[in-house]
Amino acid sequence: MSSQQKNKQNQKQKPAQQPSNIHMEMGQTFPLTIKRLGINGEGVGYFKKQVVFVAGALPGEEVVARVTKIQPKFAEAEIKKIRKASPHRVKAPCPYFGKCGGCQLQHLDYQQQLREKRDILIQALERHTKFDVSKLDIRPTIGMDNPWDYRNKSQFQVGQQNGKLVAGLYGLNSHQLVAIDHCMVQTPATDKVAQGVKQILQDFKAEPYDERKRTGVVRNIVTRAGIETGEVQVVLVTEKNNLPRKDLIADEIMKRHPEVKSVVQNVNPGKTSMIFGDKSTKLKGKGTIDETMGGLSFELSPRAFFQLNPEQTKKLYNEVKTAAALTGKEKIADAYCGVGTIGLWLADGAKEIRGMDVIEASIEDANKNAKNHGINATYVTGTAEHWLPKWTKEGWKPDVVVVDPPRTGCDRALLDTIKKVKPKKFIYVSCNPSTLAKDLEYLAKEYKVEYMQPVDMFPQTAHVECISLLVRIK
Template sequence: MNNKRTHQPKQQSGITMEMGQTFPLTIKRLGINGEGVGYFKKQVVFVYGALPGEEVVAKVTKLHAKFAEAEIKKIRKASPHRVKAPCPYFGKCGGCQLQHLDYQQQLKEKRDILIQALERHTKFDLSKLEIRPTIGMDNPWEYRNKSQFQVGKQNGKVVAGLYGLNTHQLVAIDHCMVQTPATDRATQGVKQILQDFKVEPYDERKRQGLVKNIVTRAGIETGEVQVVIVTEKEAFPRKDLIADEIMKRHPDVKSIVQNINPGKNSMIFGDKSVKLKGKDTIDEKLGALSFGLSPRAFFQLNPEQTNKLYNEVKNAAALTGKEKIADAYCGVGTIGLWLADGAKEIRGMDVIEASIQDANKNAKNHNINATYVTGTAEHWLPKWTKEGWKPDVVVVDPPRTGCDRTLLDTIKKVKPKKFIYVSCNPSTLAKDLEYLAKEYKVEYMQPVDMFPQTAHVECVVQLVLEEGN
């Protein structure tokens, strides 16, 4: 979740601060990871837990080549927007970064994080750029429809939780305030059943035990829940009895899957999955669309905000029913299918074969004129253009790394009239917009808060082909 900074214990050239040094600091803004940013003798200091406008006494905890990290020793002047974080795990588990900031102010700061990225990575005149207020939630809690908790043992009991911020220490969580109640109940229930059946969590250091993770996903509209138990090896004693017990105690669980992930790695899932009980997938609805979700299928984590996000994409596309749309990084086809009622034809591509199979299945189930193919946009867009099929609108929703440079070069060559960019990383978004600046004009930017209480911000950007290109 965080952009981790590597620990460099020795003092680096350019930084005159020392480890453990304390000094007064005024916090100017929020950093991309939700930390407060101040300047001590023109040197950048990141202070975890500090808020813009605050005056604090900071203590240096890490030194880097161009900046320092610090902790708060004392708050001399608190922000008027500072609130008491309601969650007992806040500041420990690393899942949320902004619970101590009033929600309406969170929305303003997220817009500012976007502006900072544009200032850092582009030459745009921001006074002429329309950057709209962030679209938030009425209730910014209990919104995540998927939970991925590590499993461990503490004081002889099975626990489930998240690793602490920048550590490998498991923080046991009995109730997560940003998870939907259905996923939270299922996770806690499975944890208890593993305890009752004396199933040992996997211990990385000793290379012993079985269960690594409990992954739960809920269909918010349908009420169906899926449980995935990730194990280190395939042999899973009494797995049928355990699956029966989960469904007995939790009738909303409709699918139970074992995923096998051997060895030591940072990935949650391994390559092999085995259904233990119930259905292969759970059903979910998004607007008028229905989707079958398998354990590995990508699906937005906040359905309420996804409706708003996709409607912003639709507004940006401004379709008349005549447009041909290319949906790059299409996943299971959600954005393309959302736009389909206003388009002439949808074509999409993704490098993940399983996603493309799901996308074509979803299009067929909804009788939508859409074709999805496996591969990259930089391969398919020139091929289709050569064959006489040129998109009027291209939509992208890339991973945090942003768009592949060859894709942006392809956009410059194919020249769709509109390019709609859905971003989850302001920094890579800004760099990509700067790269397209000669060919495409940024009409407006619409930030959307998909993850309240965290520093993440999504954005929908409408780009229009400049005249003469």
């Protein structure tokens, strides 16, 4: 998935102005049987044929629900009482579960998480396509042996509570910062360094940024670890360039944490939910860190996209390679390529790789990575809808196109380009079942869905990744 995300439009309307078909009242309680999990991990039930989303409820449970919010086409509720618990309900081990917005499914047995994620994919296909889903080859979700300690990157918001600098995540559906001292899904390296940097900023009396008052400096602490190399990068995201004593802070970070090989300041002055701004400056050490995966090495700059779960990434990319079924003669286009990971993973079975991404820093890293491995690959800045027609006109037509877009899915212009360029195979790596389903429906007349393989990249959350192999209909 590319690091470029489309800004979501805030559609804030007063409840009184919303025409609603939901016939219930705020605070109303009623018994409810939970039928399935929603795409955000909430339980879904029906009260008098009206959809109700219940946070924390699990499929098969019978609960007493209390209405907390009424929307035009559905209601939201909380659990007042569990009358009949799911046999798959477990005690969540994390003290922040239900408080921070990071995980949604720690209270669900892991093997059942894998089954429910496949079902979330099926629901999206039923909702957004005309496919006979019962006839699709949708395979069991590929999971992890140890579904903890897997994230190689943390992005903690910085704030101040009771006069003390804290770092953590915003609560679910709120802007209330939940201070986190230990995250169970982070790798030990990122977790340790993030907590250490938090203490150093406190020691140097760095002022957290307050977005309401528009005061302060430090917005985020971002840490990324090379799991195979042991190298760690720290990015201090600030509202303005002037971070007092930033050189001393960088020195102290590397002194207390020798595993840190790169300290970078990123400036983000915008009033935005995006973590990074456009300007990054190296404060100490290297501008990048190195990581290896599957015998390939990668240079990672702060804004470059790299998958967050290395163990599952290997499985994901091997599934892409299986879907591609390369013979050594194929030309491959890698759209939303990031630092070139998928293309380089496929390179030993392909004739040539070309890729594109709108993030210039990612393309620089991708070309370095290809050159370092002596791989016949070319990466350019821009969109696939610009480059694919240009290359085709010049006589270079891809046999296989691989896409790994953001949660917003593929741009319609890209899908139209796929229809025109007509690669034999189109391999779609998706992190959002809803946008995946809509995009597959759009291509249904030109491409057949051969099979779909869900992969659990983010255990304990409701997210599910999926590889779809599409073959051109002749």
